[in-house]
Amino acid sequence: MPIEVNGKSFETDEEGYLVNLGEWEPDCATVMAAAEDQELTENHWEVINFLREYYDEYQIAPAVRVLTKAIGKKLGKDKGNSKYLYELFPYGPGKQACKYAGLPKPTGCV
């Protein structure tokens, strides 16, 4: 099902992930989050931006541990844990945050 963002149409797969990762723009995240009744705060954006930077370099989302460490460095040690990330992204930082960031879904036994 395509999503509409700023008058443009973006193709997504069955689970709502962008099909063409290169097309992503920040408002895609806002629109996807709104569809799940979520408002994106600055801290959400820290996660989304880190995911995109990491993906640019490594062609995959970071491991949970790598993500928590990076977020701890950016937002303070008390936020560098998966509990905080689940508060931000209740459906799981690995999957929900990746979707908003325009990354493919991590697959396998995770």
Place this chain on the structure above:
Amino acid sequence: MADYEVPELKEYPVVPLPVEGTMEHLSPFVAKPEFQEALNYVGKKIEKEGEMPEYVLVDGWHDKAIEKMGDLLGRYRGFQVFMDSCVKCGACTDKCHYFIGTKDPKNMPVARQDLLRSVYRRYFTFAGKFFPKLVGARDLTEDVVQEWYSYFHQCSECRRCSVFCPYGIDTAEVTMAAREIMAHIGKGQKYNNEIIGKVFTIGNNLGLPEKALANVLEGLEEDVEYDIEVPVKFPLDKKGADILLVTPSADFFAEPHIDGLIGYAKVFHATNTSWTLSSRASEAANFGLFIGSYENMQRISMRIRTAALELGVKRIVYGECGHAWRVGYSFLNTLAGPFDFLDQNYPVPQHICEFTLDKLQKGELNIDKSRNDDKTVTFHDSCNVARASGMGNYPGGQFDIPRAVINAVCNNYVDMEPGTTHDATFCCGGGGGLLTDDLMELRVKGILPRASALNNAVNENGVTHMAAICAICKSQFTKVLPYYGFTMDQIVSVHQLVSEAIILEGQVDPED
């Protein structure tokens, strides 16, 4: 959280009254044709303006399906016997976690098998060809394929029902055959087949490229050194190492899996063992098993052989992964052997729990069990280890060895109630290629028997943590047990417990 009913935990096991059709709405996403073709299957797509494209059965699907069924009946003697030998005694009916959790009678193992058996009878038996109604035989139609697609993805191939079957009918083999037939007519499952595609193109289920893997391992070296001031190594592609460790790629990515990986590395460090991971075989899992494809299972297994040869190792050790251990322990030699180039003084392959227990028994590890005193631990037997493999050199080693490892590093251990452990263990609810979000309802309902047994152990014995040696089990539990009020961090890797209790030479513990 969920738009379906989460079953209630009960103190005693309750066999539900069947409710027809509760799960017929559920079936997983179909694999795209390009992923089908990567696995030597076929697929057909119909584009729809402004909507998701539809993946449909290929032309001539009916005859192709029957032909494939005939091929499998000829190739696998077990499948032929299982099609003929069921006497409808009913022993299996209440043994399936998916039936217990969903109440859908088609999730009784016998009924699920009969979805395929009825078609088998129509095309392959004398009575079914001429008197179909008398023997419950039916034509293969698109509706039947859809019913197969739904219910053969509501079986985790855990084989608990087979333990109770007086004829030893192996339900998993029937499910695998059904999936293999469907994959040949355009109805492969997205989750399994796309993952196998990633193994072929990138090297593992996750799609973790070599550069990212190296980054994760370097990060772990930094973390461990930061934590305990010991330079524990996580070597990658080290030629001439003694041991090649193959482990599920979830161990590089997810929690608590990665804590298990740290545990393996500490054991190797403490015993001065030369070991390496491989970027070519950066995945132990073999989803070829789940879809019943001998060819894909073999192709995936060959990566491990090639990696072992390229790196010049003497031994192969498997990390904590349930079905990988089945493929490794039971089929590796047939699929990718002979392994005559490895050191024959050790099992080929060896399980990490065997390796660690040996070192514990020889006193080579410095263990302080009291470091796990904040926990009372129980152990979940993963189905592919418990019912489809062995471990060590005696029957039942697969039950004793992981428990012996836990008991060597923890003071407080209790088993869950009999009938839910050892070879009667209940599936985590996400095995056999069903660990996907599109089957979440099934996963939530199917965990019921395991969650009930765990809950009883919590209430009666004060259990705080459940350990497992399977990546799927760990992911399913951390994701789904919270629906029943448990927390994610109650699930631990067995080698995470080892990691907590082990004291390495020169270790300096952080001050809290």
